Amino acid sequence: MIKRSLVCACLAILAGCGESLEDRQSDTSRGLAGEARGNSVLVPDMGILDRRPAPPNPERNAYFGDLHVHTGNSFDAYSFGTTATPADAYRYAQGAALKHPVGFEVRLQQPLDFYAVTDHAMFMGLVKAADKDPRFSRYEIAKPLHGINDPDNMNELSLISRGRAFSDFVPALVAGVLDGSIDEELVHSITRATWAEAVTAADAAYQPGRFTTFAAYEYTTSSDDRGNLHRNVIFRSTDKLPAMPFSRLNSQNPEGLWDWMDELRVQGIESLAIPHNSNGSNGQMFKLVDWAGDPMDDDYARQRMRNEPLVEVSQVKGTSETHPLLSRNDEWAYFEIAPYRVATKLDSQPEGSYVRDAYLRGLAMAETGMKNPYQFGLVAASDTHTGAAYLEEDSYHSKTGMLDGTPERRGSVPARFLHGTLASWYDPGLITTVEGRDYLAISSFEYWSASGTAAVWAEENTRESIYDAFRRKETFATSGPRIRLRFFAGDFDPGMVDSADLVSTAYREGVTMGGELPATESAPLFIGWAVADANGTPLQRLQVIKGWIDNGEHREAIYDIACSDGNAVDPQTHRCPDNGASVNLADCSTSTGVGASELKTGWRDPDYQPGQAAFYYLRALENPTCRWSTWDAIRAGVEPRPDLPETIQERAWSSPIWMGGLEGGNR
Numbered sequence: 001m002i003k004r005s006l007v008c009a010c011l012a013i014l015a016g017c018g019e020s021l022e023d024r025q026s027d028t029s030r031g032l033a034g035e036a037r038g039n040s041v042l043v044p045d046m047g048i049l050d051r052r053p054a055p056p057n058p059e060r061n062a063y064f065g066d067l068h069v070h071t072g073n074s075f076d077a078y079s080f081g082t083t084a085t086p087a088d089a090y091r092y093a094q095g096a097a098l099k100h101p102v103g104f105e106v107r108l109q110q111p112l113d114f115y116a117v118t119d120h121a122m123f124m125g126l127v128k129a130a131d132k133d134p135r136f137s138r139y140e141i142a143k144p145l146h147g148i149n150d151p152d153n154m155n156e157l158s159l160i161s162r163g164r165a166f167s168d169f170v171p172a173l174v175a176g177v178l179d180g181s182i183d184e185e186l187v188h189s190i191t192r193a194t195w196a197e198a199v200t201a202a203d204a205a206y207q208p209g210r211f212t213t214f215a216a217y218e219y220t221t222s223s224d225d226r227g228n229l230h231r232n233v234i235f236r237s238t239d240k241l242p243a244m245p246f247s248r249l250n251s252q253n254p255e256g257l258w259d260w261m262d263e264l265r266v267q268g269i270e271s272l273a274i275p276h277n278s279n280g281s282n283g284q285m286f287k288l289v290d291w292a293g294d295p296m297d298d299d300y301a302r303q304r305m306r307n308e309p310l311v312e313v314s315q316v317k318g319t320s321e322t323h324p325l326l327s328r329n330d331e332w333a334y335f336e337i338a339p340y341r342v343a344t345k346l347d348s349q350p351e352g353s354y355v356r357d358a359y360l361r362g363l364a365m366a367e368t369g370m371k372n373p374y375q376f377g378l379v380a381a382s383d384t385h386t387g388a389a390y391l392e393e394d395s396y397h398s399k400t401g402m403l404d405g406t407p408e409r410r411g412s413v414p415a416r417f418l419h420g421t422l423a424s425w426y427d428p429g430l431i432t433t434v435e436g437r438d439y440l441a442i443s444s445f446e447y448w449s450a451s452g453t454a455a456v457w458a459e460e461n462t463r464e465s466i467y468d469a470f471r472r473k474e475t476f477a478t479s480g481p482r483i484r485l486r487f488f489a490g491d492f493d494p495g496m497v498d499s500a501d502l503v504s505t506a507y508r509e510g511v512t513m514g515g516e517l518p519a520t521e522s523a524p525l526f527i528g529w530a531v532a533d534a535n536g537t538p539l540q541r542l543q544v545i546k547g548w549i550d551n552g553e554h555r556e557a558i559y560d561i562a563c564s565d566g567n568a569v570d571p572q573t574h575r576c577p578d579n580g581a582s583v584n585l586a587d588c589s590t591s592t593g594v595g596a597s598e599l600k601t602g603w604r605d606p607d608y609q610p611g612q613a614a615f616y617y618l619r620a621l622e623n624p625t626c627r628w629s630t631w632d633a634i635r636a637g638v639e640p641r642p643d644l645p646e647t648i649q650e651r652a653w654s655s656p657i658w659m660g661g662l663e664g665g666n667r
Contacts (some may be wrong), residue, residue: 020488022514053209056459056667059503060474062484064453065114065459066093066389067216067274068232068315068381072149073194074218075123077385078131079166080401083149084387086117090205090213097390101154102405103513103660106388106397110482110535112453113461115205116216117198117387121247123170124217125194126187130169136190141172159402172594192244203238208462215241219257219273221248227284228342229254231273231308232381233261234352236467240269253291255300258307272470274379276312279320283352286361286374301371310470313477313653314380314452316390316399317342321653323350326357330545330558332621332649336479338447345444359615359656360547360554366613367549377473377514377655378617380452391480393648394588396450396628404445407632411439411446412641446644450628453477455652457486457512459560473514476618481536486529487513487618489659491520497527497602512656513617519660523608528561529600530620530652537622537650538595540564541576544603548614561603564596564623571606581623583647588626588634595623611660618654625650 011080030096070077071084081101084092088230092098093115129135137146144165147153153162176182195217202213204332215235222229231254235241246260254273261271264308278285290300313320316547318338341348351357362374382389382600385399398404407413414437432441455476456469470477476485486503487588490510497504506527511517532539542562548555563576570577580595599620624647626634633640640646 013565028372031103053460056465058459059507060457060459060469060622061213061278061461062455063113063458063466064455064478064482064603065112065116065120065212065466066382067114067234067379067454068276068312068383069115069117069387069389070119070218070383070385071117071387072128073125073198074385075120075127075170076166077119077401078127079145079148079162080385080403081149081154081162082401086119086387087204089117089387090115090201092388094205094211098386100388100405101149101388101401103154104397106386106390106395108389109392109395112389112662114212114214114466116214116232116234117202118216118218118219119130119194119198119243120540121191121195121217122220122249123173124191124245124247126173126190127166127169128194128338129190133190135186139176139436141169141176142183145169146667154402161371162402170237188244191513195243195245199238199241206463209460212461212463212466214463214467217245219245219247219254221252221254222342223284224281225282225284226341226346227346228277228280228346229275229284230277230342231275233257233271233273234467234470236270237463240267242269245375250401255291255303258303261307262303270467272310273308274310274312275308276315276381277317277342278311278353278355278358279318279323279338280340280348281353282341282346283349286352286354286358288361288365296365296370296373298371301365301373304373305371305375309376309473310379310475311355311358311376312381312454313378314449314479315383317383318447318449318450319451319479320353320355320466322354322356325350326354327556329556332558332619332651335648335651336447336449336451338444338449340444341448343443343593349477356545356547356556360549363547363549363613363615364552364554375658377470377475378477378653379454379470379475380477380479381454382654390450391453393450393626393628393650394631395481397632398445398448400445403442404448407636409440409442409445410448410632411441412603412629412632412644413636413638414438415440434641437641439641446629446641449479453478453480453482455482455484473655474512476513476652478652479648479650481533481622481650481652483536483539483620483650484531485513485618485620485652485654486527486658487654488527489515489517489524489616489657492525492527492602494525494602513655513657515657517657517659519611521610523604524659526561526603526605526616526657527601528603528618530562530598530618532595532597532622537590537625538564538581538597539599540579540581540595540621540623540649542599542601542617542623543621544605544616545619546575546605546607546614546616557607559603559605562599562601564599565594574606579623583624583626583648585626585640586634588631590623590625613654613658613660615658617656620652622650624648652665
């Protein structure tokens with residue numbers, strides 16, 4: 001079975017554990033210069049610096065992180081020039097510099113609170129082993145990969161040879177395993193050792209109360225029509241883990257992954273999977289039938305929601321909230337749309353590929369009395385393949401190392417080098433001409449995004465607390481900035497919006513994002529609250545997105561509920577007036593004195609119908625800023641590429657609150 005799966009996996013690719021907590025604590029108890037220190041550091045003549053973690057906060061804190069990070073242990077990342085290890089990635093997340101494959105250093109503008117290295121389970125560690133491990137590098141198929149990431153090969157000319165070496169390696173590996181010329185057990189042992197290395201790195205970097213890591217990996221699969229079906233698998237604990245991760249080599253069908261996760265759960269190993277890039281799934285991620293094409297039933301819905309309570313709504317390969325063809329009345333729907341199936345130039349069908357559409361499909365299923373398989377919360381991620389998340393537009397360095405580490409290679413400025421040679425490695429015609437200027441079109445890099453972050457509301461920065469927030473779906477997503485969102489609903493007194501005990505009262509008397517509110521005769525009060533990134537751009541508006549089913553038809557509405565600069569929402573259009581924020585495209589400077597550092601309000605649905613099943617989620621929009629491609633153009637001294645947006649509005653999305661008529665829901 002594994003050998004047959006190797007063939008399918010190969011075709012798809014070419015087309016497109018450690019020390020214990022107690023040990024760590026004993027290590028950190030040894031002080032600087034050998035002096036003992038406990039939870040405090042004594043500095044002579046300078047007082048006491050208290051290093052104890054903050055006590056758990058019952059009103060919960062916002063923590064930001066990335067649950068989708070690749071290092072040199074991923075087969076594709078190593079071929080892109082990435083040599084960063086999981087340990088390097090965790091240091092980067094805490095603020096250390098990391099060397100990009102192109103040669104420059106990258107560093108986060110703000111450290112993150114949690115991070116998970118999610119290298120591909122399939123062929124984990126094997127391309128690196130083909131270069132460095134003498135047990136495996138001795139094979140003939142490995143020789144073209146020898147020295148692929150040595151310093152003298154990290155140049156533009158090496159792009160051709162490294163691409164050919166990698167594209168030849170995968171089918172040769174599969175053929176070798178099938179005919180017995182390559183030791184299959186050696187292949188598995190390399191994967192097991194690489195997985196153990198990742199777990200060890202996660203444990204070594206974990207600092208409860210200060211910085212959280214998770215044992216994690218990516219399950220990388222697709223449908224036969226090249227629809228993306230990738231998932232990241234996150235484990236709650238490292239106390240007990242599988243010796244080897246489940247991959248496409250075990251099953252192309254994600255339902256097989258869920259079966260494996262359920263079996264582990266019986267053994268006391270808790271995990272969840274997070275689908276990503278539904279936008280590139282060609283309608284396959286949120287279908288109306290199961291893998292076999294049969295109608296979904298309650299057992300399917302229960303298993304899916306048990307194993308996949310979250311979905312990644314935004315990342316480098318585009319945003320998956322909604323599509324202009326699906327949400328024609330949403331002026332902000334055309335945000336970082338990447339229109340292709342992943343690793344192709346094939347159009348991706350919008351229906352069944354976007355989160356808001358999935359929410360509506362789930363409501364329609366629940367109306368028939370079945371369980372809702374699409375009642376998930378939201379996170380975002382980077383999907384970096386260099387170990388380093390890229391979250392800011394003005395310092396964006398893209399994803400695939402040597403392939404897109406410069407503006408020319410990612411198609412944001414005109415190509416000046418190797419027009420025919422470099423392009424011919426991929427396809428002889430991959431030069432795009434726009435208004436008389438030639439751009440490289442190696443992939444769809446120009447549509448990629450500087451996104452995003454996963455965020456949770458949790459009592460403390462620990463694995464247990466953050467994972468439990470994942471499970472209850474008290475999560476939100478941002479396109480990069482550290483915007484903080486709160487979203488509550490209940491039978492609240494409107495005056496509580498300005499109360500000092502707003503949060504404690506809302507938790508006690510209502511529900512928060514990710515929750516369900518039973519049907520009520522009168523419209524509940526929703527409380528929306530957004531706080532801008534202190535190092536970022538002011539907020540322009542706060543919105544509620546509502547979806548419901550009306551006589552079998554999908555319906556949605558966008559309500560602005562709070563405006564910046566003292567502006568009021570028009571009761572007829574439900575829109576804020578333009579606040580006048582603008583961007584100077586000569587230098588990307590933005591308007592000053594415009595926008596809000598905080599937006600908070602209570603809101604009742606003016607179109608509320610008792611008993612009607614609906615979902616509501618919060619969306620916060622910043623003032624406009626330059627897109628990364630515009631920053632690239634300005635620095636290169638050229639005009640921004642005319643077929644790309646010059647500016648964007650960074651944003652954040654809460655997980656929904658589901659309401660009323662949920663007899664078929666997932667209680």
